[in-house]
Amino acid sequence: MDSTTAKILDGKALAARMREQIRLEAAELTQKHGRAPGLAVILVGDDPASHVYVKNKKSGCEKTGIHSISHELPAETTQQHLLGLISELNQDPKVDGILVQLPVPAHINPETIIEAIDPGKDVDGFHPYNVGRLTARKPALRSCTPYGCMKLLEETGLDLHGKECVIVGASNIVGRPMALELLLAGATVTVCHRFTRNLQAHIERAEIIIAAAGKQGLIKGEWIRPGAVVIDVGIHRREDGSLTGDVEFESASQHAGWITPVPGGVGPMTITMLLANTLQAFRKHLGES
Ligand SMILES: NC(=O)C1=CN([C@@H]2O[C@H](COP(=O)(O)OP(=O)(O)OC[C@H]3O[C@@H](n4cnc5c(N)ncnc54)[C@H](OP(=O)(O)O)[C@@H]3O)[C@@H](O)[C@H]2O)C=CC1
Numbered sequence: 001m002d003s004t005t006a007k008i009l010d011g012k013a014l015a016a017r018m019r020e021q022i023r024l025e026a027a028e029l030t031q032k033h034g035r036a037p038g039l040a041v042i043l044v045g046d047d048p049a050s051h052v053y054v055k056n057k058k059s060g061c062e063k064t065g066i067h068s069i070s071h072e073l074p075a076e077t078t079q080q081h082l083l084g085l086i087s088e089l090n091q092d093p094k095v096d097g098i099l100v101q102l103p104v105p106a107h108i109n110p111e112t113i114i115e116a117i118d119p120g121k122d123v124d125g126f127h128p129y130n131v132g133r134l135t136a137r138k139p140a141l142r143s144c145t146p147y148g149c150m151k152l153l154e155e156t157g158l159d160l161h162g163k164e165c166v167i168v169g170a171s172n173i174v175g176r177p178m179a180l181e182l183l184l185a186g187a188t189v190t191v192c193h194r195f196t197r198n199l200q201a202h203i204e205r206a207e208i209i210i211a212a213a214g215k216q217g218l219i220k221g222e223w224i225r226p227g228a229v230v231i232d233v234g235i236h237r238r239e240d241g242s243l244t245g246d247v248e249f250e251s252a253s254q255h256a257g258w259i260t261p262v263p264g265g266v267g268p269m270t271i272t273m274l275l276a277n278t279l280q281a282f283r284k285h286l287g288e289s
């Protein structure tokens with residue numbers, strides 16, 4: 001009965017469709033108000049993995065008519081200097097969204113940086129104001145990766161009410177906001193983390209699995225309940241340069257009902273939700289929503 005092969009949740013295709021909508025809406029507002037949406041991206045130092053993200057984000061902006069402004073700062077940049085730049089961008093009326101690429105170098109406190117961003121420009125949805133809004137069931141700007149995972153789950157057509165969801169990972173940027181999104185959608189949510197005993201037992205009873213531990217192949221295909229939905233957030237580069245996730249894709253596909261590939265699953269959706277958030281912030285700044 002496990003001989004089925006999972007349907008692929010194609011993040012790349014969904015991202016392309018959503019980007020087309022974003023492009024049309026951005027063009028209409030740009031025409032009407034005489035300026036394009038603006039996204040400022042700050043990169044401090046050069047974490048190699050960050051470059052992929054920054055590159056994909058730039059191309060996403062270009063394709064959707066969002067004006068992107070990059071600030072690439074040296075690794076030695078002081079926290080004070082970074083706070084000064086954020087303050088300028090907070091006040092710049094051409095800037096609708098501000099994103100500081102994480103991780104930042106060790107001498108900079110990421111929480112201080114995130115909290116310095118105007119919550120109305122916090123297109124990552126990381127500011128405690130935006131996290132609080134999601135907690136209070138009145139989401140404003142939502143974290144891009146969990147928001148993208150929710151859009152992928154929508155593609156399955158499943159009703160999330162009462163579904164047994166297991167999230168692996170409890171970080172501020174993925175696991176925790178993911179739990180809030182699923183709770184808002186009426187699911188029953190378990191969050192696993194480093195201190196979780198018997199991860200396998202949790203996975204085995206899950207109808208929906210969100211894998212975001214950042215551990216290559218942590219989740220074995222044999223653990224997947226037949227028909228379950230598997231959303232793999234993890235991204236790891238193999239020695240041959242290819243990418244893989246936190247889930248053993250081949251074996252998991254033999255059990256799951258739906259599964260996201262890596263690459264081409266959650267990654268393109270994260271970028272797309274960033275563009276969607278930038279458009280949402282733009283609309284708000286224009287008084288259109
Ligand atoms: N596709 C995309 O768009 C994105 C992909 N990513 C990828 O997703 C992964 C996770 O990212 P991020 O959340 O930033 O990572 P973090 O390292 O910040 O968080 C990982 C979380 O997983 C938990 N964890 C680690 N090992 C285990 C384990 N063996 N069992 C259960 N839980 C475990 C950690 O627990 P503890 O808190 O106790 O340490 C932590 O809560 C990475 O591979 C990253 O590259 C991230 C963002 C976007």
Ligand SMILES: Nc1nc(=O)c2c([nH]1)NC[C@@H]1CN(c3ccc(C(=O)N[C@@H](CCC(=O)O)C(=O)O)cc3)C=[N+]21
Nearest residue numbers: 052053056100101102103124263264265267268270271
């Ligand atoms: N402030 C901040 N916000 C973030 O959202 C953020 C961050 N910092 N730091 C790093 C993580 C990671 N992340 C990715 C997003 C998309 C892809 C992506 O597009 N992945 C492609 C693969 C790209 C390739 O070909 O290498 C895919 O999965 O198909 C990857 C990684 C966002 N993050």
